[in-house]
Amino acid sequence: MRLCWPVERYRVLTTRRVTGTVLVVWLVASTAVGLQSSLELGPNLCNINWKKPFTMTTNTSGIVSASIIVGAPMIFTVLVYARIVLRVRSAMRGSYKPPVAFNWDYELTKANMYSFFLFGIFWLPLGVAFCISVVKPVSPKIVVYLAWFALSKSCFNNLLYCVADRHFRSAYVKLFHYCCCKTTVSFSRRQRGDGGRSSGDVRLRVHIIHSYASPASCRPAVTRPNGRDIYEL
Template structure:
């Protein structure tokens, strides 16, 4: 949009810098028919706001916007991979109900691994905007949002059944049924988002146009937003009240696994609250957009605030749950400190080390390790009276032919 505010009738010369927001233009003014005078004009050029590159959304430079998007993508992707891996390697998290947590992390990983890097590629290409990329981001973000909403509801139901119902009732939540529910969530979400985006039934994120059917949007909001939110809150609150009532009984002595499950349930509830905090502002402004025109800067700032939830959710589990925290620490040591982590069990026919062995990497360059454990100490303690202790380290051999240096 080009706006010129002259004080006299003049003709603006073609000396305007198009890339500037406010520039000074020169003009000629015929004064009294006798001569020409040079007059300065202020020309304001309004550049359209880009939801992909964040240009005109923030006052940051191109490099700053690139670092922001890349930083969010890298941190969020690594954290989500850690969250998925934690459920796989931590024994206390290997429960069929935690498949819902993995599904939530997968939805967050799609946002941090595809939506945000797409913006980084457009920024690197030096483009102001890319409508195809914007449409792709809106489709994928809507899909992941709906999957997350339904998965959080499934998590609340599973936590209630695990903590409040009998073991016989909870046994109906088999791994096959939970997997079928997760697949149904993805299929249902894909169909709903595809119909809304390609049939123009919902709001257009890229152009901020709301041309869909109002009755359809109200129905979708009730079925996929309001109803799951209310039911999720109800299941969590009922679970908390049931557990507190059970703990008030002096004769109630739950096993230690019950405390672990209850702690994980509270973490899931915190994740649900954080999801509402990050996505509610954008949902409200999206609803208001059906009635009146909104400021583009505010609209897209709230949209990216909602997307940033996918980068923080995995850290919430690390901070509030000790089993996730222990798994994160082990994964960090494995990835950064070259510590060996065993993912498979030995068969009974194989000769295994004592169960309490700890493998210590002494000198990485020479593949020298030390095996020590309380059991091994007791075994070697009986032999120490029959042999003379040597100075330094002793060299022994193992059945597999590798030399092991024991301290």
């Protein structure tokens, strides 16, 4: 919406409103899928009989439910993405200087578009199998395998966003460094003047290393600030 609106209307998209809109969309989607499953208005993969070929019959309720749950949202999404692309390209041709947030939003929108089309690629084989089952029986194993293939699309979302969006890519790089070099555990013990051991002066310090530029930041080090031995792991 920020890509299609002028800058002065950006303030309408507050965090609370965006979060509320996302929750409403999820509520509507969950309700639609719940009604489809409870009323059996389409294929139910949980009730597949492995000993019998998978067949579907053409009925009005199944066609209507598929159009509402799958067809309408996909067409709406394609139209929205097409409008965004045309709007951005027309704005770039003129003297409009987009703000930094505009470029960030467009980059994230393109990543979402790639994810949407990848969703269609992963689910298309299962849809084709459903269509074929109306004409002739299909092996139940093929239907189940294609269903798992469709659901596996979620496993590739992180890789897709890492490649398509530099902010996600930067976050993944930081997460990698955080996991590999994150913990600096420092044990420090103050020695008495007579060489005896201090009874209560033992410190355990845990913090995150923020400098990742040098490989030396991940190496253990031993220092002696103020007469204390500090071992960093």
